[in-house]
Amino acid sequence: MVQVLLSREIARKFTAGEVRIEIDGENVRGLIRALDERFPGLGEILRTDMAVAIDGQIFQDASLEPIPPGSEVCFLPAIEGG
Amino acid sequence: MPDDVKEYRWIGKRTIRPDGVDKVTGRAAFGADYAMPDMLVGQMLRSPHAHARILSIDTSKAEAMPEVKAVITAADFPDIPPSEATKGTAPPNFRHLSQNMMARDKVLYEGHAVAAVAATSPAAAKKALSLIAVKYEVLPHVIDVEEAMKPDAPVLHEDMFTGGVEPTPKKPSNVAKRLEFSIGDLEAGFKEADIVIEKRYTTKPVHQGYIEPHAVVAEVSEDGQAKIWASSQGQFMIRQYCAGLLNMNVADIRVTPAEIGGGFGGKTTVWLEPHALLLSRKSGRPVKMTMSRADVFRATGPTSGSAMTCKIGARKDGRITAASLEVKFQAGAFPGSPAGQGCMCAFTPYEIENAKAVGYDVVVNRPKATAYRAPGAPIAAFAVESTLDQVARGLDMDPLELRARNAAREGVRTIYGPMLGVVGYEETLEAARAHPHYAAPLGPNQGRGVASGYWFNVGGETSASVSVTEDGTVMVMSGTPDVGGSRASLVIMAAEVLGVDINSVRAIIADTSSLGFNRHTGGSRVTFAAGMMVTEAAKDVVEQLRGRAAQIWDIDVDAVTWADGVARPAGDNAGKFEPLTLAEIAGKSISTGGPINARKSLNVQAPGPAYATHIVDVEVDRDTGHVQILRYTAVQDAGRAIHPSYVEGQIQGGVVQGIGWALNEEYIYDKDGRLENPGFLDYRIPVASDLPMIDAVVVEVPNPSHPFGVRGVGEVPIVPPMAAIANAIEDAISIRMTDLPMSPPKILAALDEKA
Numbered sequence: 001m002v003q004v005l006l007s008r009e010i011a012r013k014f015t016a017g018e019v020r021i022e023i024d025g026e027n028v029r030g031l032i033r034a035l036d037e038r039f040p041g042l043g044e045i046l047r048t049d050m051a052v053a054i055d056g057q058i059f060q061d062a063s064l065e066p067i068p069p070g071s072e073v074c075f076l077p078a079i080e081g082g
Numbered sequence: 083m084p085d086d087v088k089e090y091r092w093i094g095k096r097t098i099r100p101d102g103v104d105k106v107t108g109r110a111a112f113g114a115d116y117a118m119p120d121m122l123v124g125q126m127l128r129s130p131h132a133h134a135r136i137l138s139i140d141t142s143k144a145e146a147m148p149e150v151k152a153v154i155t156a157a158d159f160p161d162i163p164p165s166e167a168t169k170g171t172a173p174p175n176f177r178h179l180s181q182n183m184m185a186r187d188k189v190l191y192e193g194h195a196v197a198a199v200a201a202t203s204p205a206a207a208k209k210a211l212s213l214i215a216v217k218y219e220v221l222p223h224v225i226d227v228e229e230a231m232k233p234d235a236p237v238l239h240e241d242m243f244t245g246g247v248e249p250t251p252k253k254p255s256n257v258a259k260r261l262e263f264s265i266g267d268l269e270a271g272f273k274e275a276d277i278v279i280e281k282r283y284t285t286k287p288v289h290q291g292y293i294e295p296h297a298v299v300a301e302v303s304e305d306g307q308a309k310i311w312a313s314s315q316g317q318f319m320i321r322q323y324c325a326g327l328l329n330m331n332v333a334d335i336r337v338t339p340a341e342i343g344g345g346f347g348g349k350t351t352v353w354l355e356p357h358a359l360l361l362s363r364k365s366g367r368p369v370k371m372t373m374s375r376a377d378v379f380r381a382t383g384p385t386s387g388s389a390m391t392c393k394i395g396a397r398k399d400g401r402i403t404a405a406s407l408e409v410k411f412q413a414g415a416f417p418g419s420p421a422g423q424g425c426m427c428a429f430t431p432y433e434i435e436n437a438k439a440v441g442y443d444v445v446v447n448r449p450k451a452t453a454y455r456a457p458g459a460p461i462a463a464f465a466v467e468s469t470l471d472q473v474a475r476g477l478d479m480d481p482l483e484l485r486a487r488n489a490a491r492e493g494v495r496t497i498y499g500p501m502l503g504v505v506g507y508e509e510t511l512e513a514a515r516a517h518p519h520y521a522a523p524l525g526p527n528q529g530r531g532v533a534s535g536y537w538f539n540v541g542g543e544t545s546a547s548v549s550v551t552e553d554g555t556v557m558v559m560s561g562t563p564d565v566g567g568s569r570a571s572l573v574i575m576a577a578e579v580l581g582v583d584i585n586s587v588r589a590i591i592a593d594t595s596s597l598g599f600n601r602h603t604g605g606s607r608v609t610f611a612a613g614m615m616v617t618e619a620a621k622d623v624v625e626q627l628r629g630r631a632a633q634i635w636d637i638d639v640d641a642v643t644w645a646d647g648v649a650r651p652a653g654d655n656a657g658k659f660e661p662l663t664l665a666e667i668a669g670k671s672i673s674t675g676g677p678i679n680a681r682k683s684l685n686v687q688a689p690g691p692a693y694a695t696h697i698v699d700v701e702v703d704r705d706t707g708h709v710q711i712l713r714y715t716a717v718q719d720a721g722r723a724i725h726p727s728y729v730e731g732q733i734q735g736g737v738v739q740g741i742g743w744a745l746n747e748e749y750i751y752d753k754d755g756r757l758e759n760p761g762f763l764d765y766r767i768p769v770a771s772d773l774p775m776i777d778a779v780v781v782e783v784p785n786p787s788h789p790f791g792v793r794g795v796g797e798v799p800i801v802p803p804m805a806a807i808a809n810a811i812e813d814a815i816s817i818r819m820t821d822l823p824m825s826p827p828k829i830l831a832a833l834d835e836k837a
Contacts, residue, residue: 005499009262013248053500057688057787058538065687074499077261077422081540081605081797082290082347082453 002067004035005074014042028052029063031073049078092574093790096727097584100569101341113297113313113340118368121299122151122200124354124361125207125371127214128381129189129196132447132755133223133236136187136196136216143213144199149206152364153214154357155197156186160329164241169326174351176326178416182450183327183356189218190238190415191448192756193380200361200369223447223755227412228389230256230446238415238445256445258417263425263497264438271404271436275395279472282391283465285804285822286748287384287412290454291739291767294343295378300358301368306334308359313340315349315563316602321594323352324359335359338593339563346565346739347453350604353382379760383452384749385461386411386419392465396473400487404436405429409462411443414450419443420458423538426498427801428462430536431507431693432488437497447755453604455736456537456797460743460804464822467533467805472818481532481809482520485695486511490536506719506783506793507534507693513781514695519715527702528712529814534695535801539794540605541686545598546615548576548623549679554665556580558589560612561600566735566796567728568608572616574724575790579620581647582664598683606794609724610785611686617789622680630667630674635659690785692798694718696737700810704833707826709745709811715777716802721785721793730778733799737776740803742767746823 004021011019023038025031036043046052051060053074059065060078067073104110141153159180167177180186185194197214201207222236229235237254244251246260272278298312308330314320317337325332342349354371361369373381388411395404407428411419421441429437439462474481489508495501514520514532524530549557558576562568569589577584601607624644631649632639641656642649649662671678699712716733723729746766750758759765784791808819817832 007262007499008264009246056501056503058500059687060540060542061685062687072501076426076498076500079423079426079538079540079605080350080420080453080457081538081607081794082350082455082457 001069002031003072004031005072010045014039014045025067027063027067028059028065031067046075050075051078090578092578092584093722093724094726095574097570097574097725099567100573100589101564110341112294112343114372116299116311116340117370118299118301121368121370122202122361122365123204123207124198124200124358124369125211126195126357127197127211129185129192129194131189131218131220132192132225133221133238134189134218135221136185136189137219138217139197140215141197144210147201147206147210147213149202150199150210151202151367152200152361153197153210154360154364156184158360159184159327161186173326174323179323180327182416193377193449194415195381198357198361200365224256225446225448225751225755227387227410227444227446230444231410231442238447242445257442258413258445259443261422261425261441262438265495265497266436268404268406268436268438272395274397274403276398277473277476278393278395279469279476280391280393281469281472281820282389283468283820285388285461285464287387287448288743288747289379289384289765290346290348291742292344292346292348295373295375296353296382297372298354298358299368299370300355300362302359302363304366308335310335310337310355310359311340312337312355313342313349315342315345315565315604316600317563317594318561318600319350319602320352320355324356327356328359336593336595339591342563342565346455347457347604348382350453350602375762376760379765380757381449383414383450385454385457386413386451388412388461390462390465392469394469394473396477398477400477400479400484402432402434402488405434406437407439407462407465409441411441411458411461412446412448412451413443414448415445416450417443417445419451422458424458424462427459427536428466430496431485431490431534433490433494434488439497448749455739455800459535459537460740460801463533463535463801464804464808467802468808468820471531471805471809471812482511482515485534502691504783504786505691505693506781509781509783510534510693510695510717510719513717513779514697514715517697517715517717517779519697519713519777524699527704527814528699529810529812530697530699531806531809531813532695532697533802533806533809534693535798537606537692537798537801539610539689539692540607541611541689542601542607543599544611544615544686545600545681545683546612546619547597547679547681548616548619549677550623550664550668552668552671554586554663554668556582556587558587558616559592559597560589560616561592561597562603562608562612563591565603566732567725568612570728571609571724572612575613575617576620579617580624580664581645598681606692606796607689610689610788610792610794613724613790613792614686614788615682615684619680619682622682623678626678626680627664627667630671630678631662633674634662634670688787690721690787690793692719692793692795694798694802696802696806698803698806698810700807700814702811702814702829707829707833709807709824709829711741711772711774713774715779716799717779717781718795718799719783719793720780720795721788722782722791723780724790724792726780729780729795732796733778734776736796736799737803738768738773740800741773741807744804744807744822744824746825748823
């Protein structure tokens with residue numbers, strides 16, 4: 001199981017305000033798929049212009065990134081630099 | 083300097099920069115230096131109006147000129163429907179990008195392109211432009227961000243409805259998006275506070291101010307194969323964007339990067355390249371296009387102007403109990419301001435249990451905002467770090483002490499979700515407090531200010547190769563334009579891993595057909611990401627060299643060691659062989675398996691964030707309102723400074739741009755929305771005589787994700803200066819300046835008001 005931390009903005013829309021979700025997911029793609037099954041529509045939001053942080057490390061466009069069991073996963077807007 | 087740095091042979095050394103001689107002798111080829119036989123001159127017709135409907139465009143008289151070989155308008159660009167606006171890897175919104183390249187139904191800012199010509203001479207092209215008849219219906223315009231948010235404001239896009247709010251509005255608006263980030267209980271946090279400071283701030287749009295204007299040469303052959311030579315922050319970006327805009331195969335476009343005369347984010351998108359391609363395709367001849375400085379100001383992207391409100395509450399002991407920030411950012415003519423990133427960076431230097439940041443991305447009638455060093459972060463930091471200074475004054479607490487009591491460290495949760503990893507913010511505060519500058523005496527009308535800043539840094543798709551030549555020298559190939567010394571850093575890392583002399587390693591920036599995809603240079607990513615790929619490729623080469631030595635000696639590869647550029651038997655049991663140098667192994671490569679090289683590609687992740695803390699002394703002339711920068715010290719965590727001189731150069735450059743942003747730079751529009759200062763005489767960037775020597779202090783808290791500990795360094799130095807200078811001005815004259823730029827007329831007006 002991994003702990004998913006959603007922004008309040010997303011949680012209000014898809015998870016009845018629940019920002020912490022405990023769910024299975026071996027990699028980012030599987031995790032998003034599992035979240036979408038539990039909260040229909042959430043997957044599309046998380047796949048679009050979002051980065052993911054696994055235990056604090058930020059990954060962008062990394063759908064196959066493995067997620068170690070017990071990790072904390074956060075979704076955040078993709079980052080563009082100058 | 084940490085002890086382990088001394089173990090390195092090249093890392094941390096100030097080696098001769100590989101591009102130095104060419105640049106100081108004028109031999110380096112920048113975008114405008116390229117030329118082709120039979121080349122045409124391309125020029126652009128731009129809108130004189132800030133907002134107008136295009137009723138008709140008649141190009142017939144221009145096309146009738148014998149010297150004119152091609153004319154294009156929006157009709158020559160594919161009309162990209164909303165359903166195909168995003169396609170490919172890390173794409174822009176191609177629909178908006180296309181509309182920004184060439185106005186289709188409306189012009190949305192003064193300088194918006196409406197047509198382009200290719201002719202046999204500049205004079206003929208200029209005359210042709212004058213013969214193009216465009217009929218406009220001038221519309222009301224809006225540039226101020228808060229005016230643009232009003233319900234009765236002129237609407238730029240009838241199909242734009244504010245995102246991020248529930249329910250989605252049914253009426254179109256200039257507010258493209260609302261973003262919100264929060265943590266904890268804001269209301270409860272403010273109730274705990276002994277002091278609460280709330281202030282409103284505004285900033286003006288400022289341009290990146292790169293010295294080299296945009297320039298391109300494009301050639302399309304009869305079979306549709308295209309070649310482009312251009313100055314940019316990403317040759318692969320040019321290829322990707324041109325293919326997406328013009329419905330071309332990516333492999334049909336080959337882009338060769340020129341040397342770049344500054345970009346700072348402003349060259350992370352296309353401006354002339356698609357036009358030059360279309361004109362070349364239509365004329366059958368190479369086409370060269372260059373921008374004037376006025377074009378650069380009027381038609382390319384500055385960063386956002388903003389209006390912000392920041393509120394911070396703290397206890398008497400200096401602990402921040404709550405903080406809120408609302409930012410409204412000008413996006414320019416199309417959505418995409420860095421409001422979100424401003425919100426995300428604003429409070430990240432601090433451990434704050436209760437915080438909220440709300441951002442608005444607002445379209446207005448000026449050029450589309452383009453990335454500028456740490457996009458969004460400097461603007462938000464101006465509000466946060468200014469407010470924090472007032473909290474420190476209210477508590478009668480040293481401003482660095484206040485920051486230290488709230489400093490973010492590993493394990494602190496950010497407002498945007500994740501907890502921080504290994505970061506070096508506290509180390510920058512300690513170095514700033516220990517610096518002699520912080521204790522130096524000040525004179526009359528002089529003041530000292532401090533401020534801090536944060537930037538994420540980024541990784542991204544990166545490819546690089548390392549090749550051993552037949553004489554044992556080494557070629558490093560990367561695919562990201564060298565804006566700040568990346569070739570020097572990559573050479574150092576390759577030489578370090580290979581254990582060879584730095585002078586035996588050369589680096590080039592490859593064209594798009596010679597290497598795998600590379601995301602553009604930006605986000606302070608290249609020394610980190612390309613450095614990682616070069617390091618991995620060099621390690622691969624070392625393994626190959628060990629294998630070749632094993633073949634030559636006919637022993638097991640595990641019995642071969644590699645150190646200091648030489649293969650040796652691992653011990654007496656391996657056999658007695660004379661060491662083999664890299665050159666000796668390279669010389670035998672034909673009989674041991676052929677050329678020795680390695681290519682690595684990866685979507686590089688987990689960049690280490692960067693923190694900075696700055697100290698500035700100013701003197702305010704009470705008669706003229708002029709602010710003189712007396713002394714400036716910028717402390718920054720670089721993770722590991724591969725080439726310290728380049729790190730210091732990045733820090734100094736970021737500070738100087740921040741000083742310009744703080745004191746003088748701004749876009750000034752007349753009542754019709756026309757830019758009044760599109761040149762460096764009237765748009766005042768700092769020059770050498772305005773500045774003291776910027777003292778760059780590098781602290782090193784290695785990034786655990788990088789083989790040498792590298793963190794990106796190019797962006798965070800522009801985050802603190804505006805607030806640091808505002809804080810210093812208050813220290814000097816007891817007036818809080820909240821509107822940028824803090825130019826002499828504003829300082830004088832504030833002094834007069836106080837008097």
